[in-house]
Amino acid sequence: xRVRIACLALLVAAASCATLPENLHLTAEAPLLEVxxxxxxxxxxxxxxxxxxxxxxxxxxxxxxxxxxxxSNVDMIAAHNAGPSSFKMxxxxxxxxxxxEFAATHLGMNPAKPGTLRERSAGATFSHANITHTxxxxxxxxxxxxxxxxxxxxxxxxxxxxxxxxxxxxNAIKTGxxxxxxxxxxxxxxxxxxxxxSGGLMDFAFQFVVDIGGLDTERDYAYWGVDGxxxxxxxxxxxxxxxxxxDVPKSDEGALRKAVSQQPVSVAICASQLxxxxxxxxxxxxxxxxHGVLAVGYGSEGDNPYWLVKNxxxxxxxxxxxxxxxxxxxDPDGTCAIATTASYPIKTSPNPPPPPPVPQTCDWFxxxxxxxxxxxxxxxxxxxxxxNFCLLWDCAPSSELEL
Numbered sequence: 001x002r003v004r005i006a007c008l009a010l011l012v013a014a015a016s017c018a019t020l021p022e023n024l025h026l027t028a029e030a031p032l033l034e035v036x037x038x039x040x041x042x043x044x045x046x047x048x049x050x051x052x053x054x055x056x057x058x059x060x061x062x063x064x065x066x067x068x069x070x071x072s073n074v075d076m077i078a079a080h081n082a083g084p085s086s087f088k089m090x091x092x093x094x095x096x097x098x099x100x101e102f103a104a105t106h107l108g109m110n111p112a113k114p115g116t117l118r119e120r121s122a123g124a125t126f127s128h129a130n131i132t133h134t135x136x137x138x139x140x141x142x143x144x145x146x147x148x149x150x151x152x153x154x155x156x157x158x159x160x161x162x163x164x165x166x167x168x169x170x171n172a173i174k175t176g177x178x179x180x181x182x183x184x185x186x187x188x189x190x191x192x193x194x195x196x197x198s199g200g201l202m203d204f205a206f207q208f209v210v211d212i213g214g215l216d217t218e219r220d221y222a223y224w225g226v227d228g229x230x231x232x233x234x235x236x237x238x239x240x241x242x243x244x245x246x247d248v249p250k251s252d253e254g255a256l257r258k259a260v261s262q263q264p265v266s267v268a269i270c271a272s273q274l275x276x277x278x279x280x281x282x283x284x285x286x287x288x289x290x291h292g293v294l295a296v297g298y299g300s301e302g303d304n305p306y307w308l309v310k311n312x313x314x315x316x317x318x319x320x321x322x323x324x325x326x327x328x329x330x331d332p333d334g335t336c337a338i339a340t341t342a343s344y345p346i347k348t349s350p351n352p353p354p355p356p357p358v359p360q361t362c363d364w365f366x367x368x369x370x371x372x373x374x375x376x377x378x379x380x381x382x383x384x385x386x387x388n389f390c391l392l393w394d395c396a397p398s399s400e401l402e403l
Contacts (some may be wrong), residue, residue, distance in 0.1 A: 031090035105338030108156020149321030162292035169264030214238030370395035
C-alpha cells in the first residue's frame with residue numbers, strides 16, 4: 001500500500017516507480033499528495049486507486065463511468081484543499097461515488113418522519129441541567145468508554161451505530177466493562193418505526209431497547225450490513241440494559257457540553273459534505289440532518305474549540321474513524337446542526353443476569369454453528385475488508401473474553 005501511495009505522489013514526475021527514493025518520507029499528509037498526482041495523471045491514478053481499494057466493475061462502460069466520477073471528485077477535493085478551509089479532504093474508498101450515491105448507501109438518519117418524531121419540549125427532563133462546572137477537555141475514548149470504530153458498510157444503519165455507541169458508553173461508565181453491542185439486532189428487530197438500512201432515529205432505538213429489556217452483544221449477534229430477519233432467540237439474550245433516555249435541549253451547545261461531560265451522546269448531523277474528510281476541524285457545514293454519530297468528547301486546538309465525534313465509516317476514514325466539528329459557534333444549531341437532535345440513554349439498574357451459553361451461529365445462513373464453550377472465528381475473509389464478509393468460518397476453544 002505504501003508503495004502505491006508513493007507511486008501516486010511521484011506520477012507528476014515519472015511514469016512508474018519500482019523503488020522509493022531515499023529522500024521520500026511518507027507522512028500523514030500522503031493522501032493529500034495522491035490528489036495532486038491524480039490531477040496530473042488521472043488514468044494511472046484511477047488504476048492504482050482501484051487496486052489499492054480492491055475495486056472492480058462489471059463492464060467497461062461502468063468502469064469508464066466510475067473513472068469520470070473519480071476524476072470529478074479529485075478536482076473537487078483539490079479545489080477544496082486549495083481554499084481557506086479549516087479541514088482537509090483526501091481520496092478514500094468512496095472516491096468513485098457521487099455525493100448522491102454516497103448519501104444513499106452511507107447515511108440514514110430519518111429525523112422527521114411525519115407523525116412519529118417525539119416532540120422536544122422546553123419542559124422535557126434534562127438531568128444534566130444543574131451541572132455548574134464542566135472540564136475544559138473531555139475524551140471518553142481515552143477513558144475507556146468507547147468501542148473501536150465500526151463500519152456500517154453500504155447500509156444506512158448509522159442510527160443503530162449511534163445508538164449502540166451511547167449505550168456502550170453509559171454501560172462502561174456505570175459498570176466498568178466496555179461491551180460491544182449488536183447493531184444488527186436493531187437493524188433486524190427494531191422495525192416498528194426504524195427502517196434498518198433505509199434509516200432510523202436514535203430515540204426510537206433507545207425506546208426499543210427499553211421495551212425489550214436490553215441488547216445482545218456484537219459477538220453473538222454479528223453485523224452483516226443488510227436488512228435481515230430478526231433472530232428471536234438472540235433477541236432474548238439480554239446483556240446490557242438501559243432504563244430510559246433523554247433529549248438534550250435543542251440548539252443549546254452549552255447543554256450539549258454538559259451532557260457530553262457526563263457520557264457519550266448520540267447526535268444527528270448533516271454529513272453529506274464529509275464524504276472525503278481527512279483531518280482538521282470542520283467550521284462550516286450543511287444543516288439538513290442525514291447522519292447519526294456519537295459525540296465522545298470535546299476540547300480545543302489552540303484557540304479553536306471542537307467536538308470530537310466517532311463515525312461509523314471504518315477506521316481508514318478521517319482521523320482514524322473520528323472527526324472534529326467547531327464548537328461554541330454563532331449558529332445556535334452548532335456546526336453541521338450537531339446541537340439540534342442530541343439524546344442519551346439513562347442507566348440506573350444493573351444489567352440482566354448473563355444469558356446461559358448457547359451454540360454460536362457463525363454465518364448468516366446458519367451453515368456453521370460452534371458448540372457451547374467454543375467460539376466462531378473467520379479463517380478466510382472476503383478480500384475487501386470494508387465489506388465485513390467472511391467466506392470460511394471455524395471454531396476455537398472459547399477464551400475468557402467478556403461478553
